[in-house]
Amino acid sequence: MSEVDFSSDPELLGSFIIEAREHVEIIEQGLLVLESGESDLSTAIDTLFRSFHTIKGTAGFLALDDFSILAADGEQLLEEYRQSGEKMTQQHIGLLLTACDYLKLMVGALDEALGKGEKVKSFKDDLADICKQLEDAVGPKQAADVPAKAGKVFVANPAKQRAGLVANVDDEEKPKEASNGSSSNGTARIAKPSKPRPVANDQILKLKDETVRVKTRVLDQLIDTIGELVVAEAMVVESQHEENKQTVDESLLSQLTKITRELQEIGTSLRMVPIRPVFRRMARVVRDLSVKLGRPVRLETEGEDTLLDKSVVDRIGDPLLHMVRNSVDHGIEEPEERHAAGKPIEATITLSARHRGGNIHIEISDDGRGIDRDKIRARAVEKGIIGKDQVLNERDTYDLLFAPGFSTAKTVTDVSGRGVGMDVVKKEIQRLRGVVDIKSELGAGTSINMRLPLTLAIIDGMVVRVGEERYVIPILSILTSLQPTEESIHMVLKHGKMLKHQDELLSIFPLHDLFNVDNACENMSESILVILEEDGKRAAIQVDELLGQQQIVIKSLSGGAIHPPGITGAAVMPDGLVGLILDVPGLMRLAIKDNDIGPEQLHSEVG
């Protein structure tokens, strides 16, 4: 009977899936907040209760028995805490988290089955264990109120003890779930005196803000259309200045301009979402790993409300997950080691997000053992990545961590070290047009900083002219621009013309040479040099003229059908024509023709 036939009402099931996902998220977050003890108990439990209750109700209506049974069991356990007003035990939090995982799994399976139009498989057998444990957890308490008063804290394995009270215990207790809480409690998961932090509850409530769900595709269409409107508006305003044209009332026109701007801003903000869900996922990961490895870890987050483009939020999760895992697995020491080093036994990992300039900075830092640079060096020499006598500065050394297949971990654990390394992280970050930086102090901790663009859709650009063509240079890459004097230009053997800029000699690359532009200004002293900086390297690009600064909506060149090197995308300019946006790293590579980079690599990196 748990096999569900979707022919009945796929739409209803679709909305159940979306709703259930939200509730699962609320539950998970709520449990983690409860565990941290930083919350008003009753409100948090109420929120959890409501979510379980809603899932139970809707699932019951849709005859999704697996869901309703599991949710009912969870609800019942919560109901008990609701009435007693006690602090929830670690073990019960662990149980509810497991239940939450099952819900997540089942939602996923349901979604998949719905997509394929198949029947969803029954989870009945999988759920037997967890349901039993949940029921057991409730059972004795209802019978007598004794355990509640006897010990607020943890019985070694209460589920097992209580199991004896209930008939029909066929299979042995799996200590997996049961030990979830207790093992870490044993060490040092001391509940902090609960400082009231209303913030945590607000966060839960915020998830319930009223929203309308819109398909991403429709949203993108809307944003595209707004873009067209902006262009059309610019053309109308432009035509106003032409002679022999019918004129429009100035005030009407300025109103049109104002509304268009407003619409454009709204359009942009539609795609911006807080980074919170990603951080929450990490909170769960840290919690599970800390239990598993027996290393008490506290995750602190800052700037959860920082907004960034949905496409960035969607893609930042995996690299971040990898780094968080690394941090707990390799960064944090064993409790004894921490104790010996005079550090607090509970380690702290901080995840922070903040806006700075046109970028978002996401930082993950821990107070673990730090990175041993000598070890990296030794490993790199051993692997033949560097020569024995090669001198490396700090940055270069850490860069080695991003080399494919590089790992200094002594043992491969099932947490990290499964061959997917930091190189994947770096690639993904680069794909998001971001950069990663590692800072570390031996014995004191490591922090990894990612700098990402706020959105993949909009940049501040400098529009330049070369011959009859226009190009857009991302402002972030521009150090400065200047009109060179005769004295500042030097001829250097094998490098051609170079610019002396603040005691530094920079190579000059005429854009018209790189891109074969006709009718460009050949005379250096009549043109403009734009000094670009990327990844610590600097170069001067020669253009004819700076046309002005502008916000640019980046568009891809037709779903990646063509990938010209040195071009990252295109934009519709105010006159309705297309302007190409320069890919500064790609351009630098094109210009410098770095020996390390072969043409194949160039293509793949540009594409």
Next chain:
Amino acid sequence: MSEKNGTSKFAKSDEMEALIGKYLVFEIANQEYGIPIASVKEIVGIMPITRVPKVPDFIPGVVNLRGKIIPIADLGMRFQLQTYEVTDRTCVVVVQLPDGQGIFGVIVENVPEVIDVAVEHLENAPDMGNQNEMRFITAMAKWEERVIMLLALDKLFDTKDFESESGNLLKEQDGVEAQA
């Protein structure tokens, strides 16, 4: 042509079956070509093209199609015949490539028409010495005294294919003219 016995020269009938249907027919360099109507998104007038550097010479650049940037293909150059001339009949056929390869605008020299190709119209592409350009042709259709080349869109815009070409083009790119 093998019309007398009612079959075409195609060995496999399913291969032939796959080719029948409606085609959009247009003219490039005085030759008629057809593409499956299902891959055509729309037909628009020619618009100003922005040159893109470092791409194969059959891609004169990109245009702004109502907010979407799409690359333009000059098939005359792709077939190594001649480049297009803009007249008042010049159009852009916007095609959706198979397997998410993207969208291309194909410049054509006349306003296209639609024909319905049946089995009896089909004939194998001629096996000519010039293999290089013939690989873009899946078959020919004989239609009312006209010979229409049916194009293989996937081969025409195979990115791997022309990316290797653009590798050579990195050095000599002067042939492409700038457009306003």
